[in-house]
Amino acid sequence: MSLRALQRTSCIRTPTASRTLPNRVGSPRTVHTQRNPKSSTWFLGSRRSLFASGTTTAAATAVGSGNSKFALLFGSAASGFALAGFYQFLIPRHEAPDGDQAPVHPDSPQQAVPPSITGTKVESKDLVSYEEVQRHNSAEDCWLVIDGQVYDVTAFLDLHPGGKQVILKMAGQDATRVFKPIHPPDTLEPNKLSVAYPELKLIGTLDQTTLPRLVLEPTEEEKRIAAAREALPLPSAALNLDDIEGLARTVLTETAWAYYSSAGDDEFKYNVLIAYHRLNKVSHASPTTNILSFPSSLPIFVAPAALARLGHPGGEVNITRASAKEGIIQGISNNASCSIEEIVSAREEGQVLFFQLYMNRSRKASEELLRKVEKAGFNAIFLTVDAAVPGKRERDQRVKGDFAVRSPFYQTIWHPGPVLHAAVSLDEAPSDLKPLRFPKGALGWTSGPAVNGQDRAGNGVAQAISGYQDPDVCWADIPWIQDITKLPLIIKGIQCVEDAEKAYEHGVQGIVLSNHGGRQLDFSPAPITVLQELRERRPDLLDDKNFHVFVDGGVRRGTDVLKALCLGARGVGLGRPFLFANSLWGEEGVRRAVQIMREEIITGMQLLGVTSLDQLRPEMVKYVDRDPARVPPNPRFDIPRLTNGSK
Numbered sequence: 104m105s106l107r108a109l110q111r112t113s114c115i116r117t118p119t120a121s122r123t124l125p126n127r128v129g130s131p132r133t134v135h136t137q138r139n140p141k142s143s144t145w146f147l148g149s150r151r152s153l154f155a156s157g158t159t160t161a162a163a164t165a166v167g168s169g170n171s172k173f174a175l176l177f178g179s180a181a182s183g184f185a186l187a188g189f190y191q192f193l194i195p196r197h198e199a200p201d202g203d204q205a206p207v208h209p210d211s212p213q214q215a216v217p218p219s220i221t222g223t224k225v226e227s228k229d230l231v232s233y234e235e236v237q238r239h240n241s242a243e244d245c246w247l248v249i250d251g252q253v254y255d256v257t258a259f260l261d262l263h264p265g266g267k268q269v270i271l272k273m274a275g276q277d278a279t280r281v282f283k284p285i286h287p288p289d290t291l292e293p294n295k296l297s298v299a300y301p302e303l304k305l306i307g308t309l310d311q312t313t314l315p316r317l318v319l320e321p322t323e324e325e326k327r328i329a330a331a332r333e334a335l336p337l338p339s340a341a342l343n344l345d346d347i348e349g350l351a352r353t354v355l356t357e358t359a360w361a362y363y364s365s366a367g368d369d370e371f372k373y374n375v376l377i378a379y380h381r382l383n384k385v386s387h388a389s390p391t392t393n394i395l396s397f398p399s400s401l402p403i404f405v406a407p408a409a410l411a412r413l414g415h416p417g418g419e420v421n422i423t424r425a426s427a428k429e430g431i432i433q434g435i436s437n438n439a440s441c442s443i444e445e446i447v448s449a450r451e452e453g454q455v456l457f458f459q460l461y462m463n464r465s466r467k468a469s470e471e472l473l474r475k476v477e478k479a480g481f482n483a484i485f486l487t488v489d490a491a492v493p494g495k496r497e498r499d500q501r502v503k504g505d506f507a508v509r510s511p512f513y514q515t516i517w518h519p520g521p522v523l524h525a526a527v528s529l530d531e532a533p534s535d536l537k538p539l540r541f542p543k544g545a546l547g548w549t550s551g552p553a554v555n556g557q558d559r560a561g562n563g564v565a566q567a568i569s570g571y572q573d574p575d576v577c578w579a580d581i582p583w584i585q586d587i588t589k590l591p592l593i594i595k596g597i598q599c600v601e602d603a604e605k606a607y608e609h610g611v612q613g614i615v616l617s618n619h620g621g622r623q624l625d626f627s628p629a630p631i632t633v634l635q636e637l638r639e640r641r642p643d644l645l646d647d648k649n650f651h652v653f654v655d656g657g658v659r660r661g662t663d664v665l666k667a668l669c670l671g672a673r674g675v676g677l678g679r680p681f682l683f684a685n686s687l688w689g690e691e692g693v694r695r696a697v698q699i700m701r702e703e704i705i706t707g708m709q710l711l712g713v714t715s716l717d718q719l720r721p722e723m724v725k726y727v728d729r730d731p732a733r734v735p736p737n738p739r740f741d742i743p744r745l746t747n748g749s750k
């Protein structure tokens with residue numbers, strides 16, 4: 104089964120067998136939709152290689168509710184990264200002025216949150232006791248604490264873009280923990296405060312010594328994660344990307360694991376290609392290349408993937424820093440958990456970043472986002488077209504999406520309010536814009552229609568964050584985007600030769616053959632299969648220097664990359680491996696994952712007998728059609744037995 108990318112899918116139509124399309128590049132061309140008779144039934148792979156695609160892992164809800172409790176209870180006792188390190192900066196603890204007898208409270212962070220997450224604090228000299236704050240706990244008199252500062256929000260309640268009720272739930276309490284993940288980091292910046300929210304009154308600074316002492320029991324999951332973090336080896340102990348995945352599963356929350364690892368309805372394993380050996384002098388093999396026109400130390404890039412903060416509080420910013428250090432290009436998801444501003448400020452000078460766009464139901468919102476990312480200096484746009492609606496990700500749905508990390512781009516676009524970055528007014532928002540409540544009090548919004556007649560709440564993380572995406576994106580939108588931005592445009596999610604041809608004819612700079620890591624259409628072809636078919640049927644597209652074909656999905660080995668390159672791909676994306684590596688060790692973990700790929704690619708090149716990537720040829724690989732080996736929907740992964748400190 105093949106997904107017809109860019110077909111309007113809110114009303115499904117059968118594609119015609121062949122047609123003549125207007126050609127913006129050259130003369131009109133007939134597009135042939137005849138399938139290669141040799142190609143077998145397509146199956147979605149899972150986990151391994153391009154020949155599979157994606158089953159994998161999960162992480163600790165970075166700024167979620169439970170961790171803070173845990174940090175409190177175990178923070179002083181535990182040593183190492185597990186608690187004193189990791190949790191301390193997830194949810195900062197109170198320093199105890201008089202040793203461990205000092206009062207503590209989970210939601211009043213001190214300075215431990217990294218600056219990129221914290222935002223700027225308003226400092227006030229007046230000390231206010233926590234008891235006093237607690238007295239102002241109604242709609243008529245509502246105070247709360249954020250970042251150690253006490254605010255009177257009574258007059259602001261009706262103006263709050265996220266609604267009055269969410270604030271009232273925190274009336275008289277410390278709201279830092281719920282505030283931070285869902286607000287832009289500069290929301291309470293001093294110079295912005297009086298202008299944007301004159302109704303908000305700063306009362307003073309919370310007197311930390313008045314906080315009640317809380318003794319909170321960690322949940323079983325918190326205990327499990329802390330123990331796993333305690334036992335984590337150094338990044339260098341991971342020898343391959345499967346080691347990273349196995350370890351990541353141990354430290355991720357059930358929610359994060361389910362979201363990261365989930366694939367389509369069923370999950371399959373598939374192997375396709377075999378590489379041959381060539382004799383050559385290979386002591387110096389260089390894996391450097393250009394991706395589009397940008398230099399890259401390796402023929403791989405970070406495939407855009409949402410919500411990196413589910414696994415680590417540093418989120419996408421960790422990946423940005425690691426990519427800069429390792430010299431590879433990062434794709435930033437439209438549903439990233441760090442804001443554009445955070446990512447751009449972490450970026451090194453000249454660092455190449457691609458931005459992945461989901462077309463918004465409001466074209467105006469998409470236009471503004473495109474202009475924003477171009478202005479911010481992003482280097483290319485990846486338009487994702489294989490996610491007209493979220494795939495049926497049962498693993499994700501089963502855990503019901505209990506998370507507290509939101510996509511700032513998404514908030515920015517859809518939230519009517521005084522400080523909208525994308526300035527979409529309420530009357531332009533879709534009529535079904537409605538608040539969405541996640542279980543356990545995490546809040547969000549969705550603009551999408553109810554799923555199967557039900558609210559999106561409890562349908563998993565993917566359902567929750569995808570509501571604004573337009574199922575009616577079609578080919579006519581391509582010239583529309585090209586008129587708005589001069590950046591190279593790459594269509595991501597092409598799953599058949601016919602759509603590759605259409606993309607070519609629409610004058611885009613490239614495509615990503617991808618099935619979204621197996622998370623969308625079940626039984627969609629493994630991207631390597633489509634690449635092989637493209638090689639057979641339209642080698643001219645692969646050989647055109649101005650048209651770049653990329654591929655992603657299940658790439659876990661250097662040899663996977665080399666096989667794709669042999670067939671003509673210009674670069675290969677990896678999604679989950681970087682999410683998992685980030686979940687384990689943040690920036691260091693992502694660097695380790697890149698290093699593993701570097702070692703494997705160079706070794707693979709040497710064993711293949713090539714010293715540069717342009718020597719890779721289709722003749723060096725062989726396509727093997729074979730039946731996929733069925734694996735259960737929730738496969739168990741071997742957790743590597745690596746011990747702390749092992750090299």
Ligand code: HEM
Nearest residue numbers: 264265269270273278281285509514515518520546547548
């Ligand atoms: C003094 C405090 C607060 C200020 C100045 C404030 C300001 C804002 C602003 C400006 C937005 C729109 C964000 C955007 O569109 O980029 C927003 C959204 C929101 N706020 Fe607040 N807020 C405050 C407190 C809170 C608290 C205490 C909560 C929860 C307990 C909360 C929950 C939300 C939610 C759920 C949204 C919608 C975000 C989304 O769904 O994407 N806010 N707030």
Ligand SMILES: Cc1cc2nc3c(=O)[nH]c(=O)nc-3n(C[C@H](O)[C@H](O)[C@H](O)COP(=O)(O)O)c2cc1C
Nearest residue numbers: 157363406407408409436487619620656657678679
């Ligand atoms: C957790 C997760 C989130 C993703 N989010 C996005 C996204 O926001 N936009 C997008 O175009 N692709 C997204 N993808 C798909 C990736 O870009 C990529 O196609 C896929 O991960 C490749 O498969 P791999 O994970 O096996 O490497 C996501 C994938 C995962 C696993």
